[in-house]
Amino acid sequence: MSDAASRHQPVMLQRCVDLLAPAAQHPGSVVIDGTLGMGGHTEAILTQCPHARVVGIDRDPQAIALASERLAHFGDRFIAHHAEYDDMAGAVAAAGVSHADAVLLDLGVSSLQIDEAERGFSYAQDAPLDMRMNSEDTVTAADLLREADQKELARILRVYGEERFAGRIAETIVARRSTAPIERSAELVDIVRACIPAATRDKGGNPAKRTFQALRIAVNRELEILERAIPAAVEAVNTGGRVVVMSYHSLEDRIVKGVFAEGATSSAPPGLPIVPDEDQPYLRLLTRGAEKASQDEADANPRSKPVRLRAVERTRPTPTTRHRRSS
Known part of the structure; x- marks a missing residue:
């Protein structure tokens, strides 16, 4: 077991992979792990989605080094990108594509940072x-x-x-x-x-x-970056792409919920017989509210107790009139 694997227990690991996998099973698919940490979620995605490549973003050079060592056996299916996690455009460019197929964000402080x-x-x-x-x-x-x-x-x-x-x-x-x-x-x-x-x-x-x-x-500057990162993640994925976000306190979750709800709701006034294209929703909620870790996981991994997971699927391009400040 690598040093990174032994020091970190990823939160809601299988649930994240299950939500991302439908968008990441086709040849050439690209997943952005915007909060790479020690690579636990990325390792599971690369293992269970054999056609996918993952671009792992992290602002912490030590995390990049540890995760890169852990994931070296996946070869060029893993690409490290040292940046803040709102740099979705940079991650997409690093993969050599115009859009990704899925984005994962596991917010907050990592085990690496807490434990040192x-x-x-x-x-x-x-x-x-x-x-x-x-x-x-x-x-x-x-x-x-x-x-x-x-x-x-x-x-x-x-x-x-x-x-x-x-x-x-x-x-x-x-x-x-x-x-x-x-x-x-x-x-x-x-x-x-x-x-x-x-x-x-x-x-x-x-x-x-x-x-x-x-x-x-x-x-x-976590909330400042998050306010840019969530809309940027939505804009980074193709139609049919998915975005999964795990938050650990109410301030984070409020931002995520707001962006997802906006995209999943028509912007037309109530009662219109025909909703114009520019007012149509462009996201579909994949979770009913925010999901929590199971009691078994919370008992085994106390850091999972406060987690709130939300996920969406992109159903169409964002209408020009509804682009948020971020892209």
């Missing part, structure tokens, strides 16, 4: 507050804590972490950094813990979870 303490993603291990998914980016979580003003810190914690005590935490961070920079995860955990009332602190796991999520999202 020195990268500072985890509130459970003391480490420098880095949190960059791409080590070539310049701004770390420590930089953000040092440079953002109190109002901006509170906004980040409230919006990205849905933290009730965002104002109190931001005020304490600003006061604390006036004497010394906050550079380690244990320091930040202590600050957050002190800001949250005991009655609340004792419920729902580590009280710093939401703050760490918020900083990670801000450092990596």
Whole structure:
């Protein structure tokens, strides 16, 4: 077993492959794995869809290296693409085609990033507050804590972490950094813990979870990229192509749900006897709402517990009047 395979248990693996496979079984088919990680989903797609090639996108050079080693035996059926996952056009170009047949996005932080303490993603291990998914980016979580003003810190914690005590935490961070920079995860955990009332602190796991999520999202511009990536994924696939997305918190899922619902709904006013072509839906929902991991999977792999999976099939080209800002 490769190092990557031993360190990562892909979420909803077979369900993802089952949803993607109908679009990826013909000779020359191309699948974009927009969040390659350590290659678990890509490996399953390449194994179960023998005619498919997969372009794996990741912003993390270490993930690209580990996955490429794991998938080397597939030869030129696997293509690595170092980029952010909204670069669907670059991935399609890397495969030498005009459109892909399927796209998979497994959002959020990867096992590789969580498990390596020195990268500072985890509130459970003391480490420098880095949190960059791409080590070539310049701004770390420590930089953000040092440079953002109190109002901006509170906004980040409230919006990205849905933290009730965002104002109190931001005020304490600003006061604390006036004497010394906050550079380690244990320091930040202590600050957050002190800001949250005991009655609340004792419920729902580590009280710093939401703050760490918020900083990670801000450092990596996750929602900004996601707002471009979902429409870009829809535009990247042929008619008959499929897009499967797994989200791990409500902010992500809300964006995915909105784009999919827009494409699956007529834009014509209600009651028209004939719906013009430009108002016709161009997506078909493949999932009823958001699917969750089974209880067995959630028990075996705790990281699958918050997952929300949504999938669509492209039924026709997007009418010119309905193109979103992304393509």
